[in-house]
Amino acid sequence: MIITDEDRRARACSELRRGAPVVIRAESGVSYLALSAEMLTDETWRAIQQATRTPFTLAISDRRARTLKARAYDGDLARISIDAAMSASQLRAIADPAMALEAPMMGPFATDRAGDADPHRWAISLCKRARLLPAALVSELKNGEEFAHSYDLTLTPLEHLDDLSSGIWREVVGARVPLEVASNSKLRLFRRDGWDDEHYAIEIGDPDRAKPVLTRLHSACATGDLFGSLKCDCGPQLHAALQRIADEGSGVLLYLLQEGRGIGLANKMRAYRLQDQGFDTVEANHRLGFQDDERILTDGGEILRAMGFRQARLMTNNPRKIAALEDAGVQVTERTPLVTETNPENVRYLQVKAEKSGHLL
DSSP: OOOOHHHHHHHHHHHHHTTOOEEEEOTTSOEEEEEESTTOOHHHHHHHHHHHOSOOEEEEEHHHHHHHTOOOTTSSEEEEEOOTTOOHHHHHHHHOGGGTTTSTTOOOOOEEOSSOOHHHHHHHHHHHHTTSOSEEEEEEESSHHHHHHHTTOOEEEGGGGSOTTOSOEEEEEEEEOOOSSOSSEEEEEEEETTSOOEEEEEEESOOOTTSOEEEEEEEOOIIIIITOOSSSSHHHHHHHHHHHHHHHTOEEEEEEOOHHHHTOHHHHHHHHHHHHTTOOHHHHHHHHTOOSOOOOTHHHHHHHHHTTOOEEEEEOSOHHHHHHHHHTTOEEEEEEOOOOOOOTTTHHHHHHHHHHHOOOO
């Protein structure tokens, strides 16, 4: 059986999600064991320490490090020295601000500044890709390949981690799905080669491929789109965009499965809990260790190109989406605002989008 780079990356993410470690081999030939701090249990932690008998460091993003007052000598991450006597719950508390009340006396932390930080960097990236908290326990192994074989672990060469968003988007299937706003509509499902990612395209009417297509890039929001949450404007924007396309007679709504600005629903709920404590959307993401926005918006442009479109009239308030389509080779000929009514629950959320994320509201 031939295993591709994408297979190795996807397999590593899957292993981390179920709490298993993976082995990362650097270009120098040195191998490292990595596992998600979020998924760590005391049983796993004891077994891994006994098997490796090597010191571990906890890699966290610079955003999380600032919250913990830990020095990020590596720029985008910090490598915290770990005491072997620490429990799994103590390590999870360093990664997850929701556990701060359970471990209020954390720190001060000693952080490493010597040695290769790339394995730690990619361990964090794999955790993000798996929609886990960006925190990974990492330890150098003396014989990584033998260790991986002995314990039946996934071995991923570091050079295979150079682009966790690679892969071509291909249409899997499309079928007529009449909508309330337009009966002449089709849902087309796209998947990325080598991954289990899926995005959807709602195509209304028969838009001319030779002309700019009326388009909306809409990131999935289970709370807003499905349950009518008042904390955001996602649901109203989704319905307004579909109605506008229907009124014009043709267009495409790209429904990107990048919940919570790309951090996943579980982390989005963690961010909501932090917002209930007084932090805004961006601050909550930072305390979790994420950037303001972790979405890969170029996915939308790549799917439009796969559908045969090269130009778009984009419904958006977010300049990043315009840049993302352009970067993917789709010319944005016009930006149309998409502003919906506010409510007492989302006023501050919208203000933060304008003040900190540059939205044109």
